[in-house]
Amino acid sequence: MTTKATAEALNTLREIAQFITTDQSTEHQIDALEKFIVLCQSAVEITPDVCFSAFSGDTELTQGIAINPAAAAQCVKDYIRTIKFVNAVHHAITQQHALHPGSTLKILYAGCGPFATLLLPLLALHCEKEISIHFLDIHEESLSSVQTLMQFFNFDQLRLHYHCDNACHFQAPDPFDIIVAETMQKALEQEPQFMVTAQLADQLKPTGIFIPEEIFVSLALQDRETLVFKNKSKPLLALSCQCPLFSKLNNAANQNSLRLPLTQFHIPELYNPVQQRFVLQTRIQVLNDIWLYEDESDITLTVPAFSLDNALPNQVWHAQYYYGSYPCIEFQHLSL
Numbered sequence: 001m002t003t004k005a006t007a008e009a010l011n012t013l014r015e016i017a018q019f020i021t022t023d024q025s026t027e028h029q030i031d032a033l034e035k036f037i038v039l040c041q042s043a044v045e046i047t048p049d050v051c052f053s054a055f056s057g058d059t060e061l062t063q064g065i066a067i068n069p070a071a072a073a074q075c076v077k078d079y080i081r082t083i084k085f086v087n088a089v090h091h092a093i094t095q096q097h098a099l100h101p102g103s104t105l106k107i108l109y110a111g112c113g114p115f116a117t118l119l120l121p122l123l124a125l126h127c128e129k130e131i132s133i134h135f136l137d138i139h140e141e142s143l144s145s146v147q148t149l150m151q152f153f154n155f156d157q158l159r160l161h162y163h164c165d166n167a168c169h170f171q172a173p174d175p176f177d178i179i180v181a182e183t184m185q186k187a188l189e190q191e192p193q194f195m196v197t198a199q200l201a202d203q204l205k206p207t208g209i210f211i212p213e214e215i216f217v218s219l220a221l222q223d224r225e226t227l228v229f230k231n232k233s234k235p236l237l238a239l240s241c242q243c244p245l246f247s248k249l250n251n252a253a254n255q256n257s258l259r260l261p262l263t264q265f266h267i268p269e270l271y272n273p274v275q276q277r278f279v280l281q282t283r284i285q286v287l288n289d290i291w292l293y294e295d296e297s298d299i300t301l302t303v304p305a306f307s308l309d310n311a312l313p314n315q316v317w318h319a320q321y322y323y324g325s326y327p328c329i330e331f332q333h334l335s336l
């Protein structure tokens with residue numbers, strides 16, 4: 001790659017980052033993300049793909065599924081998610097830099113995927129700062145793609161580290177100012193966000209920022225015909241760095257259950273299973289006032305709580321979180 005081509009690529013990346021972080025039109029921001037994909041593809045051979053096939057190359061970890069590099073690249077196209085997360089990371093960098101002027105900002109990007117989507121465009125805006133970045137992914141192909149992209153944009157002046165590892169076990173020698181980890185699916189099912197957060201929470205400096213800040217999963221009733229929601233519960237699960245459930249992980253692991261108790265609840269007296277169904281709703285506080293609301297993105301889609309299909313009015317049920325190979329919220333009827 002010639003110096004001129006690098007400078008042009010960097011300019012385009014800077015324009016893309018400016019559109020995402022300052023343009024008020026979602027349409028322009030989406031166009032910018034599409035340009036980002038094309039730009040990345042001019043340097044690496046990865047094509048975003050939903051990859052639903054059983055042979056797609058996902059990695060089944062004991063803490064959940066790590067989606068394959070093409071599917072991880074496809075996450076760019078979960079546009080509203082990407083726009084909000086990139087803006088949150090932008091604010092986090094600006095905030096942390098102002099808080100510690102003159103010192104090197106330490107960022108961990110866990111589950112970076114092949115395009116390091118939530119951080120890479122922003123490097124065009126922040127590359128003059130002293131930044132040390134640790135890229136972490138379970139897939140070697142994703143990491144080598146990120147490494148190629150860093151060279152392509154000539155970000156060699158940044159301190160870059162690459163770790164092909166499971167974030168659920170990863171331990172760095174020093175804490176971070178910013179940790180970014182989006183390894184999740186709706187209702188905190190399937191992917192290992194819970195255990196990734198549990199492992200990384202202690203590796204954040206006390207003044208540091210974890211993105212996303214908090215993830216809330218709640219139960220609601222949905223009218224089967226009108227699709228209107230009602231009776232939304234307090235969150236069954238609120239996942240952040242300070243999640244009190246983390247202190248119970250050792251106990252659950254010792255009992256070999258891999259299940260954490262969440263809450264008990266009554267089925268409403270007026271619940272009518274023919275007209276209504278229980279659903280799980282997800283809302284994410286990405287950072288401060290940047291929220292990703294229910295059904296705004298793939299990772300906050302509402303899902304039916306099928307195991308409550310047999311519930312009857314006034315029964316008492318129990319919710320727990322299973323954090324094994326297919327994480328999810330489970331429900332059990334408590335016969336009193």
Ligand SMILES: C[S@@+](CC[C@H](N)C(=O)[O-])C[C@H]1O[C@@H](n2cnc3c(N)ncnc32)[C@H](O)[C@@H]1O
Nearest residue numbers: 066067072075111112113117137138166167183
């Ligand atoms: C949903 S994709 C997100 C990709 C990109 N960060 C984005 O937000 O567009 C999740 C990424 O995290 C990686 N991943 C999931 N679980 C992981 C784990 N336990 N350790 C390391 N990487 C993991 C997957 O390989 C995948 O690249």
